[in-house]
Amino acid sequence: MGKIVKPKFGENITTIGTNIASLFFVWDTLRRYFPHQLKITIEQLLFKAIQRLPFFKKCSDKILGLFSPYAQIRFREIEEYRYNYAYKAIKTYLGAKVNSEVKSLKGNQVKESTPLDFKRDDDKIEEEFEGVKIWWELLKFADGKKMCRLTFHRSDWSVVTGSYLRYVVEEGKSIEARKKKVRLCMNNPSLNWKISMKNLWTSIEFEHPATFETMAMDPKKKDEILSDLLAFRDGKEYYNKIGKAWKRGYLLYGPPGTGKSTLIAAMANLLNYSIFDLELTSVENNWELKRLLIATASKSIIVIEDIDCSLDLTGERKGKDASNSEIKGEKKKDNAVTLSGLLNFIDGIWSACGQERILVFTTNHVGKLDEALIRRGRMDMHIELSYCTFNAFKILAKNYLNLDSHILFGKIESLLEETKITPADVAENLMVKDRESEVDGALKGLIRALEQMKLSQKAKADEQQKENISQI
Numbered sequence: 099m100g101k102i103v104k105p106k107f108g109e110n111i112t113t114i115g116t117n118i119a120s121l122f123f124v125w126d127t128l129r130r131y132f133p134h135q136l137k138i139t140i141e142q143l144l145f146k147a148i149q150r151l152p153f154f155k156k157c158s159d160k161i162l163g164l165f166s167p168y169a170q171i172r173f174r175e176i177e178e179y180r181y182n183y184a185y186k187a188i189k190t191y192l193g194a195k196v197n198s199e200v201k202s203l204k205g206n207q208v209k210e211s212t213p214l215d216f217k218r219d220d221d222k223i224e225e226e227f228e229g230v231k232i233w234w235e236l237l238k239f240a241d242g243k244k245m246c247r248l249t250f251h252r253s254d255w256s257v258v259t260g261s262y263l264r265y266v267v268e269e270g271k272s273i274e275a276r277k278k279k280v281r282l283c284m285n286n287p288s289l290n291w292k293i294s295m296k297n298l299w300t301s302i303e304f305e306h307p308a309t310f311e312t313m314a315m316d317p318k319k320k321d322e323i324l325s326d327l328l329a330f331r332d333g334k335e336y337y338n339k340i341g342k343a344w345k346r347g348y349l350l351y352g353p354p355g356t357g358k359s360t361l362i363a364a365m366a367n368l369l370n371y372s373i374f375d376l377e378l379t380s381v382e383n384n385w386e387l388k389r390l391l392i393a394t395a396s397k398s399i400i401v402i403e404d405i406d407c408s409l410d411l412t413g414e415r416k417g418k419d420a421s422n423s424e425i426k427g428e429k430k431k432d433n434a435v436t437l438s439g440l441l442n443f444i445d446g447i448w449s450a451c452g453q454e455r456i457l458v459f460t461t462n463h464v465g466k467l468d469e470a471l472i473r474r475g476r477m478d479m480h481i482e483l484s485y486c487t488f489n490a491f492k493i494l495a496k497n498y499l500n501l502d503s504h505i506l507f508g509k510i511e512s513l514l515e516e517t518k519i520t521p522a523d524v525a526e527n528l529m530v531k532d533r534e535s536e537v538d539g540a541l542k543g544l545i546r547a548l549e550q551m552k553l554s555q556k557a558k559a560d561e562q563q564k565e566n567i568s569q570i
């Protein structure tokens with residue numbers, strides 16, 4: 099009796115390989131006679147049948163891939179140790195593909211005041227683009243790694259890698275931009291960075307209600323700032339054309355309570371940009387400053403409040419500080435954040451990396467600032483926030499009392515012309531519990547406050563005058 103000799107593994111592969119190769123050769127000759135869609139369906143069935151063959155069940159995806167008429171593109175969440183923004187955009191795009199045919203959805207409400215948001219929750223999504231079939235899989239591995247995998251027919255290569263993927267990523271990004279919530283980010287002391295370099299900034303949702311409409315300031319100035327910001331937001335092509343980094347600096351100056359911080363909030367709400375509130379006093383040195391600034395996101399406003407208090411701004415002041423600390427026996431850190439560190443950053447790396455960033459400095463004492471810090475080009479627009487004018491008062495009266503005019507407005511107008519009062523102090527007087535019944539009381543209260551201020555400012559001015567005369 100003849101012995102049945104089991105073919106060796108190598109022989110097995112060769113035989114199966116030859117058979118499959120012949121099958122695909124025959125199919126390749128026939129496929130041109132089939133319409134596109136039918137061709138794909140047949141190939142899918144063929145491929146599934148091959149996958150079910152006992153031998154192929156044991157084969158890895160890579161070996162199967164050799165016979166597959168399909169191609170795959172993987173988008174990993176982390177690629178070469180860096181976050182993959184295409185992955186994020188694709189996930190957003192796929193999540194937003196909600197329609198009545200979708201069977202699995204997830205609902206989410208981040209805040210009580212926001213509407214319920216639905217996202218698609220399938221991990222396998224099939225779609226058609228310009229007659230081309232595309233299959234997506236959202237995969238999550240045991241080690242926590244995530245990936246989107248795209249499968250398509252090789253004959254659709256140019257459509258998928260060209261217009262389709264471009265469309266998906268752009269659409270995903272624009273959905274992200276529409277849904278983006280403004281966040282307020284604060285820098286952590288570097289002590290905490292050592293735990294994880296990710297922890298440079300801590301962020302919370304930004305819910306400040308300030309808008310340009312509620313900003314009490316001269317309408318002309320307000321329009322100027324508004325159109326400057328909008329031109330910046332829509333200026334991608336312009337900045338590209340002139341070869342300048344897509345960044346803009348604003349210096350806000352004025353006495354306390356004139357609306358500098360409120361204006362920053364209104365800017366963030368207008369542009370839907372997050373705020374990176376940089377507390378310089380907790381930054382140890384220029385290296386840390388660089389790391390923090392590089393870690394900011396695009397479409398953001400980087401704010402350094404009270405810049406004159408956070409930095410040794412001039413050589414002169416530095417000298418004074420140094421001698422003061424010597425007297426007190428303190429040794430000043432050699433590596434502290436310096437003005438030149440900040441300026442080098444703004445001019446150097448800052449313009450070379452990251453786009454769509456706004457830098458805002460605020461100060462109560464513009465005169466104290468170093469010329470180098472505020473020269474045009476670094477701070478593109480200087481905005482003075484000043485004492486309350488009648489125009490500004492009318493906006494506050496509308497905000498706080500829903501009032502367009504009142505018999506007492508005339509008196510208030512003339513008092514405002516003679517008195518320096520901040521919008522914050524005016525607002526304080528206009529805060530009432532019941533708008534209907536307390537309007538008169540609030541306006542009269544404001545008039546009293548203005549009269550008192552007028553008297554005390556006059557007394558101060560007289561005293562100053564006397565002092566000046568006596569010095570002469």
Ligand SMILES: Nc1ncnc2c1ncn2[C@@H]1O[C@H](COP(=O)(O)OP(=O)(O)OP(=O)(O)O)[C@@H](O)[C@H]1O
Binds near residue numbers: 483522
């Ligand atoms: N121009 C303004 N328009 C509307 N509200 C204002 C304005 N200025 C001040 N306010 C009101 O006064 C409060 C204090 O203003 P804000 O904190 O913006 O002042 P600031 O200029 O940043 O002061 P500081 O120099 O002390 O930081 C705000 O919460 C806001 O309600």
Ligand SMILES: [Mg+2]
Binds near residue numbers: 358359360403
């Ligand atoms: Mg402020």
